[in-house]
Amino acid sequence: MSIPMSSPKPSRREQWKRTTQLVSILLRIYALTWQQARWGLLGTAVCRLMLALIPLVNMYLVTHLVNAVTEVITAGAELNTVLIILGMQTGLSIASAAIRSLEQMIMAALKLRIQAYIEEKMAEKSTRLPLVYFDRSDYFDSFHRAMGSQHSLILFDNSFMIIQSSITVIGYFTIVVSFHWLLAVGLLIFVIPSLVVNMRIGEQRFMQMINQTAIARRVSYLYNLLIGREAAKEIRLFGLSSHLIDQWRTSFMLNAKQKLKLERKGIAMNWGVDSFNNIVSSSLIIGLAWLGTKGRLSIGQYVALTEAFNSVNSQLMSISNNLSFMYQNVLYAQELFTFLDTPEEHSQQSAHALPLAKPLRQGIDIRDLSFQYPNQPFPTLHQVNLHIPPGCKIAIVGDNGAGKSTLAKCILGLYSASEGSVEYDGVNILDLDPAELRKRVTAVFQDFVRFQSTVRDNIGFGALDRLSDNSWLEVAASKSGADEIIESLPMQFDTMLGPMFDGGRELSQGQWQKIAISRAYFRDAELVVLDEPTASMDPMTEAAIFENFLQIAEGKTTLLISHRLGICKAVDLIIVMKHGRIVEQGTHEQLLRLGGEYEQMYQIQSKWYDSETAAV
Ligand SMILES: Nc1ncnc2c1ncn2[C@@H]1O[C@H](COP(=O)(O)OP(=O)(O)OP(=O)(O)O)[C@@H](O)[C@H]1O
Numbered sequence: 001m002s003i004p005m006s007s008p009k010p011s012r013r014e015q016w017k018r019t020t021q022l023v024s025i026l027l028r029i030y031a032l033t034w035q036q037a038r039w040g041l042l043g044t045a046v047c048r049l050m051l052a053l054i055p056l057v058n059m060y061l062v063t064h065l066v067n068a069v070t071e072v073i074t075a076g077a078e079l080n081t082v083l084i085i086l087g088m089q090t091g092l093s094i095a096s097a098a099i100r101s102l103e104q105m106i107m108a109a110l111k112l113r114i115q116a117y118i119e120e121k122m123a124e125k126s127t128r129l130p131l132v133y134f135d136r137s138d139y140f141d142s143f144h145r146a147m148g149s150q151h152s153l154i155l156f157d158n159s160f161m162i163i164q165s166s167i168t169v170i171g172y173f174t175i176v177v178s179f180h181w182l183l184a185v186g187l188l189i190f191v192i193p194s195l196v197v198n199m200r201i202g203e204q205r206f207m208q209m210i211n212q213t214a215i216a217r218r219v220s221y222l223y224n225l226l227i228g229r230e231a232a233k234e235i236r237l238f239g240l241s242s243h244l245i246d247q248w249r250t251s252f253m254l255n256a257k258q259k260l261k262l263e264r265k266g267i268a269m270n271w272g273v274d275s276f277n278n279i280v281s282s283s284l285i286i287g288l289a290w291l292g293t294k295g296r297l298s299i300g301q302y303v304a305l306t307e308a309f310n311s312v313n314s315q316l317m318s319i320s321n322n323l324s325f326m327y328q329n330v331l332y333a334q335e336l337f338t339f340l341d342t343p344e345e346h347s348q349q350s351a352h353a354l355p356l357a358k359p360l361r362q363g364i365d366i367r368d369l370s371f372q373y374p375n376q377p378f379p380t381l382h383q384v385n386l387h388i389p390p391g392c393k394i395a396i397v398g399d400n401g402a403g404k405s406t407l408a409k410c411i412l413g414l415y416s417a418s419e420g421s422v423e424y425d426g427v428n429i430l431d432l433d434p435a436e437l438r439k440r441v442t443a444v445f446q447d448f449v450r451f452q453s454t455v456r457d458n459i460g461f462g463a464l465d466r467l468s469d470n471s472w473l474e475v476a477a478s479k480s481g482a483d484e485i486i487e488s489l490p491m492q493f494d495t496m497l498g499p500m501f502d503g504g505r506e507l508s509q510g511q512w513q514k515i516a517i518s519r520a521y522f523r524d525a526e527l528v529v530l531d532e533p534t535a536s537m538d539p540m541t542e543a544a545i546f547e548n549f550l551q552i553a554e555g556k557t558t559l560l561i562s563h564r565l566g567i568c569k570a571v572d573l574i575i576v577m578k579h580g581r582i583v584e585q586g587t588h589e590q591l592l593r594l595g596g597e598y599e600q601m602y603q604i605q606s607k608w609y610d611s612e613t614a615a616v
Contacts, residue, residue, distance in 0.1 A: 067300035146339035198324030462522030
């Protein structure tokens with residue numbers, strides 16, 4: 001879908017291909033607008049048609065008015081005709097203003113409708129894309145460009161303007177041609193230079209937008225960092241404000257200078273076009289005066305034609321501007337459609353997703369699984385093999401960066417294997433319906449979300465269909481120990497959490513964690529993944545959570561990622577990971593006997609706990 005723009009001199013074939021692509025984008029926009037707002041579109045078309053005819057009627061009235069006024073002055077005729085024509089002109093102006101207002105109202109509604117539709121589609125698309133896209137900078141570039149291209153869809157407005165102006169101009173041409181064909185040729189000369197200049201500038205603006213996307217994103221990233229909550233503490237603590245503002249200013253100015261250069265070029269070129277048009281316009285008026293000397297024009301016709309020239313000039317400028325805007329908007333719209341056409345998650349496109357037994361019979365098998373992040377030079381997981389029987393409790397341990405969280409995300413189906421497979425009951429995860437799979441799994445991640453919303457939402461988002469079921473909410477809250485926190489809140493489950501909105505109660509890190517764990521429990525899933533859920537909790541709370549966890553995990557397949565090895569004694573299987581591989585697996589006793597990585601980690605931690613106890 002993306003149109004190659006970099007080659008300075010495209011071949012004829014490339015030009016043809018590019019033109020057909022642009023036309024197909026244009027047709028797609030028309031189809032979309034028609035589908036979304038056909039009555040608005042029809043209403044606008046009718047208004048624009050009437051507005052196109054009004055100047056022609058006015059020209060007719062001006063001719064008669066000037067002639068009638070001349071009669072009054074030179075031959076002492078009655079004022080009646082003048083008054084009647086003036087009355088008609090006033091009526092025409094009022095009608096014209098009313099139609100214009102109506103058209104503006106329809107257009108405002110139409111634009112909002114299209115904007116809502118596009119924003120919804122973009123949000124839908126973002127949530128349906130595979131998670132791995134969010135690790136790619138080109139995805140963010142594409143999203144940023146698509147966001148900035150939304151306005152381009154109102155190019156139907158440009159088309160209407162062009163049609164409206166064209167009808168008026170054709171009317172004027174028909175009248176002008178009846179006086180002398182050379183006058184009509186002169187009128188045509190107006191349009192060509194301004195069209196060429198505007199299209200060139202439009203294309204350069206678009207290319208600039210493409211080239212500046214990455215840096216424009218950095219500018220907005222730095223700005224949001226400066227004004228946002230996330231970095232507020234550290235900016236103050238480390239005194240980063242001036243440094244970050246300097247960085248932001250440098251990036252901003254880099255973009256601004258390039259933009260300014262192009263604007264200057266555009267303004268200078270338009271000045272050239274304006275001067276040229278003034279010369280053409282003066283020549284035409286001289287031509288009119290010459291026709292007058294030949295006795296082929298009345299004063300009224302002379303005045304009306306001069307007005308017509310000025311009007312045609314502005315109408316032709318409007319056509320040329322709208323054509324170039326249309327061209328520019330089609331180029332932008334291409335970015336939007338490129339984003340909207342990005343392929344989604346595997347099975348969402350397939351109607352042949354395979355069913356899954358409930359509960360699982362054979363469990364989960366990971367076969368020769370390798371996974372590489374798009375922005376990493378080497379795979380993060382190498383040839384991982386693991387069998388997880390149904391109902392088995394597994395702890396995954398290992399150094400920082402060993403690949404524990406990545407493995408969990410592959411098992412949850414959030415990342416697709418680069419090589420090998422994850423199978424549920426022998427069915428490749430890629431052949432399962434993602435929506436169906438997600439109903440069967442639940443997780444708490446290290447970087448869980450703090451929804452700036454009610455407690456009910458924060459827990460209930462785990463299973464939307466039970467959002468208003470208080471008894472389920474209470475059970476989920478008590479399992480994680482969040483019930484005590486909720487009890488102390490002014491409106492219990494309906495209390496707003498987080499500082500972002502009025503009346504929101506901020507919680508401590510550990511309290512938020514309990515809420516996030518409740519959310520995971522709220523979904524009654526077969527596979528529960530807890531990725532370091534207790535990192536911010538005090539040891540007493542941690543012990544309680546683990547105890548609870550094991551109790552409620554009875555019968556469920558559970559995967560626990562933790563650096564604290566205390567829990568490992570109570571699980572069925574411990575997996576030790578190092579540099580993206582499983583290096584050891586077994587029970588606590590088996591691994592201690594093995595005397596390998598696990599035993600070393602365990603000894604270090606027990607010494608640490610022992611010395612803590614000794615110190616106390
Ligand atoms: N979103 C990402 N994009 C690129 N690389 C990533 C991403 N997330 C993790 N990695 C890389 O993958 C490797 C494994 O990360 P992972 O988070 O799976 O490790 P972990 O064992 O869970 O670590 P920790 O104990 O610190 O949480 C790391 O070297 C990291 O650099």
